[in-house]
Amino acid sequence: MAFLSDRMARIKPSPTIAMTTRAAELRAEGRDIISLSAGEPDFDTPANIREAAKSAIDAGQTRYTAVDGTASLKQAICAKFQRENGLDYDPAQITVGTGGKQILFNALMATLDEGDEVIIPAPYWVSYPDMVLLAGGTPVIVECSLEQGFRLTPEALEAAITPRTKWLILNSPSNPSGAAYDRDQMKALTDILMRHPDIWILSDDIYEHLVFDDFRFVTPAQVEPALKDRVLTMNGVSKAYAMTGWRIGYGAAPTPLIKAMAKLQSQSTSNPCSISQYAAEAALTGPQDYIHDSRAVFQRRRDLVVAGLNDCRGIDCPTPQGAFYVYPSIKDLIGKTSAGGTTITDDEAFANALLTETGVAVVFGAAFGLSPHFRISYATSDAQLSDAIARIQSFCKGCS
Ligand SMILES: Cc1ncc(COP(=O)(O)O)c(C=O)c1O
Numbered sequence: 234m235a236f237l238s239d240r241m242a243r244i245k246p247s248p249t250i251a252m253t254t255r256a257a258e259l260r261a262e263g264r265d266i267i268s269l270s271a272g273e274p275d276f277d278t279p280a281n282i283r284e285a286a287k288s289a290i291d292a293g294q295t296r297y298t299a300v301d302g303t304a305s306l307k308q309a310i311c312a313k314f315q316r317e318n319g320l321d322y323d324p325a326q327i328t329v330g331t332g333g334k335q336i337l338f339n340a341l342m343a344t345l346d347e348g349d350e351v352i353i354p355a356p357y358w359v360s361y362p363d364m365v366l367l368a369g370g371t372p373v374i375v376e377c378s379l380e381q382g383f384r385l386t387p388e389a390l391e392a393a394i395t396p397r398t399k400w401l402i403l404n405s406p407s408n409p410s411g412a413a414y415d416r417d418q419m420k421a422l423t424d425i426l427m428r429h430p431d432i433w434i435l436s437d438d439i440y441e442h443l444v445f446d447d448f449r450f451v452t453p454a455q456v457e458p459a460l461k462d463r464v465l466t467m468n469g470v471s472k473a474y475a476m477t478g479w480r481i482g483y484g485a486a487p488t489p490l491i492k493a494m495a496k497l498q499s500q501s502t503s504n505p506c507s508i509s510q511y512a513a514e515a516a517l518t519g520p521q522d523y524i525h526d527s528r529a530v531f532q533r534r535r536d537l538v539v540a541g542l543n544d545c546r547g548i549d550c551p552t553p554q555g556a557f558y559v560y561p562s563i564k565d566l567i568g569k570t571s572a573g574g575t576t577i578t579d580d581e582a583f584a585n586a587l588l589t590e591t592g593v594a595v596v597f598g599a600a601f602g603l604s605p606h607f608r609i610s611y612a613t614s615d616a617q618l619s620d621a622i623a624r625i626q627s628f629c630k631g632c633s
Pocket residue numbers: 272331332333334335358404407408437439469470471477480481482
């Protein structure tokens with residue numbers, strides 16, 4: 234009898250974490266490495282949020298809380314949905330977990346049976362397919378090319394639906410492409426879903442606040458209120474308030490799903506960290522200046538990175554609407570050989586050669602289900618970004 238379960242054979246470790254670890258190892262060996270592989274803001278958590286956490290400790294808020302979040306945090310989340318998304322939820326329709334990741338995990342574990350299908354547009358966030366597989370479901374990947382703006386079309390959605398489809402996962406703005414759906418594009422998808430009453434929609438809104446230029450963020454339950462009773466709207470404080478380490482995410486959905494998710498959480502992690510919950514409440518109810526300030530910084534960096542990459546021979550980098558990633562194509566570099574002698578057979582070979590020859594760590598597109606691309610996270614300083622772009626430019630110049 235094998236010691237490890239069959240379940241473990243279905244999944245792989247996160248490729249983005251693997252790349253970040255590899256970059257850290259090379260740095261520890263003394264190499265000059267620029268890591269553009271991590272998906273987290275490089276800013277500190279705002280001071281008012283840190284203060285709220287310290288006060289929570291001093292006030293003795295250090296015990297177990299209700300399994301899926303304190304009453305006051307759930308109230309703050311309801312107010313957030315009302316204020317920012319025009320969505321009315323009551324606290325019984327809210328769940329809080331250890332990061333948005335746990336909300337997704339709970340929802341899939343609570344609803345998927347063997348053979349249930351989940352439609353996942355590619356490029357996708359690396360954890361979606363593996364979470365579906367862990368829960369016993371079947372990921373149905375729909376490739377959304379650069380030419381389509383990396384967005385799912387209504388035709389492709391319709392074609393992917395079968396009698397086994399249980400969920401569609403939407404992530405706007407997207408990790409890894411930064412692509413986002415405007416109201417019309419979202420409505421075109423919700424119109425299809427209105428004709429398929431058994432399909433639920435999991436909307437991962439974690440990058441909601443990182444949208445640029447005049448782009449207006451929308452979420453499915455807001456665009457089509459008639460779908461609200463089969464939407465799980467997931468969000469969290471990690472990316473919006475530079476709180477990745479605090480581990481607070483939340484979801485809003487019909488009460489029976491919320492109850493099932495809480496039951497699961499009660500038998501796994503119990504409540505998310507009590508202190509982090511008080512910090513998240515301060516984030517949602519306090520001043521929102523950080524969101525505006527960080528958005529301006531990320532927009533400037535996006536423009537720097539897109540312009541620099543489009544100056545690289547063989548790279549085509551579209552301008553994303555949001556998040557802090559770009560997802561350029563390296564189609565024109567496939568088959569070429571780098572100055573260091575590596576044949577660029579695919580995007581993994583490209584990312585490995587780039588790391589070895591220039592010290593720039595990026596994540597290859599195959600990890601996100603759409604090749605030949607790579608992902609850069611520009612959540613790092615302008616100086617690091619300029620240095621990285623110069624190295625990528627010289628790497629591309631050396632390819633023949
Ligand atoms: C698309 C997407 N969803 C969810 C998450 C999870 O965020 P967290 O668990 O930190 O709240 C991430 C983090 O990288 C993400 O990129």
